[in-house]
Amino acid sequence: MKITNVEVSITSEAKDHPVRDAIQLLDRNGHTxxxxETDEGVTGQSKIYFGREEHSPAVLAMIIERQLAPVIIGEDPAFIRGIRDRLRTLTDYQGTPGLSTFGMAAIDQALWDLQGKALGVPVWRLLGAQRSAIPTYxxxxxxxxxxxxxxxVSAKAMEQGFRGVKVKVGGGPLSEDLERVGAVRKVIGDDAALMVDANQAFDYAExxxxxxxYEQLGCRWFEExxxxxxxxxxxxxxxxxDLPIATGENRYGQAxxxxxxxxxxxxVVQPDLRRAGGVTDCFEIGLLAAGFNIPYASHGGGAHIHVLAALPNTIYVESGLLPDDSPISLVDGCYPLPDRPGLAGWND
Ligand SMILES: [Mg+2]
Known part of the structure; x- marks a missing residue:
């Protein structure tokens, strides 16, 4: 089988309901x-999301179309790691971290999707599964x-069966964090997991x-x-x-x-599919962490669920609330694994 063509499209629009963390307003929905496409008719798809910056989808599309796609046309799509390493060498001159890695992640995920579809199985079956359902918060x-x-929203998360909730902190003084986190703890009870996420906002002393x-509030981890x-x-x-430090969503590549x-x-390691470089690098980061007995919790969900199914050190898939018309419900606080061929997650 040979790769014959790469098609790229973009969307970029204002969000109806912008959300805020300690360092930014996430006010857009953008996709690349x-x-x-292959000479045997099998195709693979991927979608890269942007939560802000109007023009990022278009800039990424140009990197893929002009730089990355020409290198992979004519290649056998099964050589996912070989293609990854060639693209890393290609983009090294301009700095592989950043949008070049987003582009490599787009190709990596489309290649895994293509392999799953070519063989008629979900990607978690190709990675070697460890579990049939993924705990979620x-x-x-x-x-x-x-x-x-x-x-x-915390009450709704508990009603929907999530094992816990995460709360942004660092938007104001510590007293405000304590009031907000304390209110959530009252709603979810002492046994549910409660995480706090500062989105890189503090210096060391703070x-x-x-x-x-946060330790005194029994938090499960302190993120970024x-x-x-x-x-x-x-x-x-x-x-x-004593509180575990969770981080990784803003680190680029396994290295x-x-x-x-x-x-x-x-x-707790928390790679992001886009910034880590796709399924391949997330899986390798997970195995590296497993060698040090460090747990893995994804940044975001979607296609990440396939990686989480296969890693020995998975603890959680990150999720938003389930939509009211959700086709699935949680079972014992877990997402079941998708059974469609390829890399589709539950919300794709
Ligand atoms: Mg985070």
Whole structure:
């Protein structure tokens, strides 16, 4: 089988209901969508999402069309790692982290989707599954919500069967965090998991001060306490706090996780499919973490569920609330695995 063509399309529109975290307003829904075609008629699709920045989908589309696609046309689509390494070498000159990695992730995911469809199986069957359902929690506590809003979405998450909820912090003083997180704890009870996420907002001293307070609230993890690239800061913080440090959604490629993991700067790894480079790099990061007995929780859901099915150290898939017309419901706080051929997640 040979790759014969790569089609790219984009969308970019304002969000009806923008959401806010400690460092940004996420006010757009943008997508760059990819289809890889072959001489045997089998195709593979992927979709890269952007939560802000109007023109990112178009810039990514140009990188894929002009730079990446010409390299893969004529190749056998089964050589997913070989193609990944060629694209890494190609983009090294301009800096592979950033949109080049988003483009590589788009190709990687479309190739996995294509392999699954060619063989008539979901991708988790190709990776070697460990489990048939993935525990999940709901990321519901956005900063634009007031206390009443937080209580409402947290109650809904519990009604829908999630094992816990995550709340954004760092939008104001510590006293405000404590009030918001405390209100959510009252709604979900002592046994449900409660995570806090600072989206890289703090410096070391403030992260330590707030982390000690979040520990007292029984939080499951403290997510992105520091700028993602500050490996030394994560190491120092992890030494001082009993609360696990979760990070990874803003690190690019498998190599970006090595030092952080080896030096003990992360207690829960959280790669993002787009920034890590797709299924291939997320799976490799997960196995690297497993070698150090560090758990893996995805940033986002969708196609990530296939990776989570196969890793030995999976603890959670991240989710929003289920839509009212959701075709599936949770079973024992878990998403079942999708059974369609390829890389489709439940919300695709
Ligand atoms: Mg996060």
């Amino acid at each position: 969508t990819l289809t890889i 709901a990321m519901v506590g956005w900063l634009e919500l007031d206390i009443a809003g937080l209580e409402r 992260a330590l001060r707030r982390g000690r307070a 306490p520091l700028p993602a690239a500050d490996t030394a800061g994560h190491v120092r913080l992890a030494e001082k706090l 970006a996780f090595r030092d952080l993991i080896e030096r003990g700067g992360v207690g």
